[in-house]
Amino acid sequence: MMSKLIFEKSVPGSNTFSLPSCEVQETLEIPADFMRNEELKLPEVSEVEAVRHFTELSKKAYGVDSGFYPLGSCTMKYNPKVGEWAARLPGFANIHPYQPEETVQGALELIYEMEKMCCEIAGMDRFTLQPAAGAHGEMTGVMIIKAYHKKRGDEKRTKILVPDSAHGTNPATANVVGFDVVEVKSNSRGLVDIEDLKAKMNDEVAGLMLTNPNTLGLFEEEIVTIASIVHEGGGLLYYDGANLNAIMGVCRPGDMGFDIVHLNLHKTFATPHGGGGPGAGPVGVKAHLAEFLPVPVIEKKGDKYVLDYDRPMSIGKVKNFYGNFGVVVKAYTYIKALGRDGLKDVAYNAVLNANYLRHHLSKYYHIPYNRLCKHEFIANSKFQLDKSGITTMDIAKRLLDYGYHPPTVYFPLIVNEALMIEPTETESKERLDGFIKAMAEIAREAEEEPEKVKNAPHTTVVKRIDEVGAARNPIVKWEAGK
């Protein structure tokens, strides 16, 4: 059943809660023009009705804690609760960013150590923990690319290369920072087309943004060649860390030739994500770019940790204070709990789980690049589409009836009707078998009772939504009684 809005549940006079009188001076000097002149229109419900309202809504939410969530390229792994414990320790939770340095040495030490660990994992020399998300990290990284060329007086470099399989945030980021985007084609094996890259690399190119493994879940085997083409052409290499889970502890972007890296703490390092965050997208650089990092960076002077703002070539601040500190605490806890060997096992098992699913699902679904993959792979609805007109969207919707969050759909754009599946390492064999069974059942339904799949979902509160109607005639405002 659809939930009513809390405004619809409002009964005037039912909220008898009263705030204590104000203990500080109430006469603020706010000009009359800016003062509210009518009562605030808040819903009125009793305490128990408010609790029931939000409990009801929470039951309708779906997250990793409720079930399998194989959303490709999003690394929806389980978030260990010990991270929540750590972030709530009073020494971390009850401090203020304006406190004097000497009173928050523990927090600064954690940031300092986290930077060192990120450097080791990514093969970089320095890191900033400020960016609040992956795309924010990308923006920080591309601003550093811009600052690097500017300092060298090489300002004709106005283009950024992005492969056609890239995450949409890559071209968007380059555009926001003021670059023109040039697309590099993929070859028939789903990897960067080296000839196309050579043809497009020139002295107007500032850099290349690349994910490795890429969005098809395939490792860019020619990465060393790719790096030397870009470097010889005078450009820099940016590593989009979205898919680091596949290679963490096994190999390092820095060793592959990347100059700048972002990590997604909310993907790879098991801090919560989805629902808008907060996340964290730390950015690492090789030594020759360290001077451009955002201020402040944390330095150790003797046995004291200090905030260093004296960095004249810095691109400036990219976030207030020092980033989403609570998220950093959770990721720090995760890394410390797993250790070097544990992190390696994460990558091995993420890859094992993906290949297990790929192998079993290939009996029912077309797998366009059906070879050893990393943390994710692409299936599509080609068999079902050719036979009974069942699309990827239909399959995704039917999965809701089986109690699963669907995989990423219609991405990457270079595969028709793509279903992008990333199980992560935290799923058991039993869970994966359950998902394979559901997918096999949907394939059978597609053949024998296609209408059931075409009209899915059947068990959810909201049935198939009219996406086209919603996009063409969006109604973005709720009005009482309409």
Add this chain to the structure above:
Amino acid sequence: MRVEKGLLYTENHEWLKVEGDKAYIGITDYAQEHLGDIVFVELPEVDAEFDADEGIAVIESVKAVSSVYTPVACTILEVNEELEGAPELLNEDCYANWIALISIKDMDGLNKLMDAEAYEAFCAEQEE
């Protein structure tokens, strides 16, 4: 899939109807079918100038956002404003509903484009 005779085609699935040194530009049936239901079209400004292979318009469907590229350097003479209010026209008849009328700066640039027959073969290859 429908391919109209007498038009020129690009590998990015645009069509050009050339009239003298001007051309109407639009997207092909292959493109509209793969995009799915089109929900928004962003048109260029009249008089805007573009180099070859630059994006002149943006098409948003429920599946994806893609650019419409001009295969030749050009100046925009007219845009089909009807598409702003009714983007579905591109799904209904993509050959009748052009996106922009352009003035071609480099007529030789047209040489690399495909005719209907070659384009049909190109699409068949893409499907494999």
